[in-house]
Amino acid sequence: NAGVMQNPRHLVRRRGQEARLRCSPMKGHSHVYWYRQLPEEGLKFMVYLQKENIIDESGMPKERFSAEFPKEGPSILRIQQVVRGDSAAYFCASSPRRIPNYGYTFGSGTRLTVV
Amino acid sequence: DAKTTQPNSMESNEEEPVHLPCNHSTISGTDYIHWYRQLPSQGPEYVIHGLTSNVNNRMASLAIAEDRKSSTLILHRATLRDAAVYYCILRALMDTGRRALTFGSGTRLQVQP
Numbered sequence: 001n002a003g004v005m006q007n008p009r010h011l012v013r014r015r016g017q018e019a020r021l022r023c024s025p026m027k028g029h030s031h032v033y034w035y036r037q038l039p040e041e042g043l044k045f046m047v048y049l050q051k052e053n054i055i056d057e058s059g060m061p062k063e064r065f066s067a068e069f070p071k072e073g074p075s076i077l078r079i080q081q082v083v084r085g086d087s088a089a090y091f092c093a094s095s096p097r098r099i100p101n102y103g104y105t106f107g108s109g110t111r112l113t114v115v
Numbered sequence: 116d117a118k119t120t121q122p123n124s125m126e127s128n129e130e131e132p133v134h135l136p137c138n139h140s141t142i143s144g145t146d147y148i149h150w151y152r153q154l155p156s157q158g159p160e161y162v163i164h165g166l167t168s169n170v171n172n173r174m175a176s177l178a179i180a181e182d183r184k185s186s187t188l189i190l191h192r193a194t195l196r197d198a199a200v201y202y203c204i205l206r207a208l209m210d211t212g213r214r215a216l217t218f219g220s221g222t223r224l225q226v227q228p
Binding site: 004033042093103105106109 | 160221
């Protein structure tokens with residue numbers, strides 16, 4: 001039973017390019033959460049999605065960032081026109097349900113470097 | 116959300132027990148206490164959670180104070196592989212599920228050989 005798969009593990013983009021980060025949740029998990037971790041800082045929540053729906057995007061920057069979790073396929077976090085400040089580790093987590101006494105399973109992250 | 120307070124860092128020696136404290140004086144009666152850890156260059160990993168009673172699993176034990184205003188994560192025999200940042204997080208039972216876990220700054224545990 002594969003865990004949460006994120007790819008790519010490392011992504012380098014020039015300023016102004018687009019970055020697309022993929023997250024395949026664990027089998028049977030329909031809830032996906034994206035977090036961002038800046039160097040030497042804690043994890044910051046970005047967005048929570050359930051299949052085909054955005055449940056909570058309160059942590060998403062208002063511009064350039066978008067996320068989706070289609071009926072088929074992985075969840076995608078998309079960053080348009082990247083800037084140096086977007087350089088960070090982006091983690092995805094999944095869970096099978098919303099109930100609060102259940103742990104999340106995290107992926108190993110995508111490390112985005114903007115040059 | 117109720118707030119948790121943890122020491123910034125702790126040190127331990129290999130093969131000795133480690134007690135990682137967490138204060139949550141504003142916890143409500145229906146908040147679950149979760150612990151996660153993040154090893155270097157990896158995503159967070161679920162460790163344990165509890166509500167009122169002490170909990171044990173293969174990774175650790177969770178001791179919850181009688182008034183629930185504090186808890187302690189116990190690693191019975193620290194190994195070098197336990198060096199990580201440990202996060203104590205509260206999750207409300209009445210959470211409709213619209214809120215994700217909120218991570219604080221955690222405790223950075225260093226394990227000396």
